[in-house]
Amino acid sequence: MSVIEVRHVTYSYGRVQALRDVDFTVPEGAFYALVGPNGSGKTTLLQLLGGMRRAQVGSLSIFGTDVASLSLEQRGQIGYLAEGQSLPGWMRLEQLEAFLAPLYPSWDAALAHDLRERFDLDPQRTIGTLSRGQHMKAALLCTLAPRPKLLIMDEPFTGMDALVKDELVRGLLETSGSEGWTVLLCSHDIGELEALADWVAFLAAGRLELSESMESLQARYRHVTLVSPDPDGLRALAGSHEYLSVDRSGGHATFIAPAVHGDLAASLRQEFPAATHVEVRNATLKELFVALARRSSGARGAKGVAA
Secondary structure: OEEEEEEEEEEEOOEEEEEEEEEEEEEOEEEEEEEEEOOOHHHHHHHHOOOOOOOOEEEEEEEEEEEEOHHHHHHHHHEEEOOOOOOOOOOEHHHHHHHHHHHHOOOOOHHHHHHHOOOOOOOOOEEEHHOHHHHHHHHHHHHOOOOOOOEEEOOOOOOOOOHHHHHHHHHHHHHHHHHHOEEEEEOOOHHHHHHHOOOEEEEEEEEEEEEEEHHHHHHHHEEEEEEEOHHHHHHHHOOOOOOOEEEEEEEEEEEEEEEOHHHHHHHHHHHHHOEEEEEEOOOOOHHHHHHHHHHHHHHHHHHHHHH
């Protein structure tokens, strides 16, 4: 079952197209990472899903219902957390929880208490006196306590120090994982996403380049390191359409290669017979992100030159 369905969505700000025929689904129970360079349309897409904007072309549905037609009960099953989430600064945390609880029939006071303890939050503190990290912990508490079936998050870790980020990630991962919730998370912190996500989508210039399980994506590509005493023999890498994110310095080169049936290292030794060292390993999500972003940027640049 798909919790989110985005069908051929296009959205423009005047003459600027933020999204172009975007089409994908988010399976129930998935931890789905949405990645892409700045300006790729990620926030616009999340705002459309949150009902803050209306699609100009195409449709978006959650729980099988068009976003614009969601009932109050269905909206109560969606949690939304964004960078710089606004909370009433004059309220104490315990007051905020008491205010929110009657609004959500599924509010779980025990879960709120557990998260407060885990995040080391003082319920007597006013929201306005909390640090940035504590503020986001309080926002996450208020988002998770209603036990949402769907959690949408837009850059929740931006500017966090490592300790606070780790606490947030562990709290999010443990709670959502144990409950089987569906999570759609947009973040520039690729390292964190790799530890969290089991599905990934890549947006570039408003277009969806891919949407697939993390396992499938990482099975399709490998990170390669080549060392050769003959630097000229590696020059062909630069013009290759098969290899991505090629970085070459003299006789040392690294790149992303599509996985092939059989022994990739043996195939590379045959293609580059002068190589003295060939190392093939699984590519990280960050390496794949950089490679896909470079490919997308290069394709757009080529189209611009052609035009």
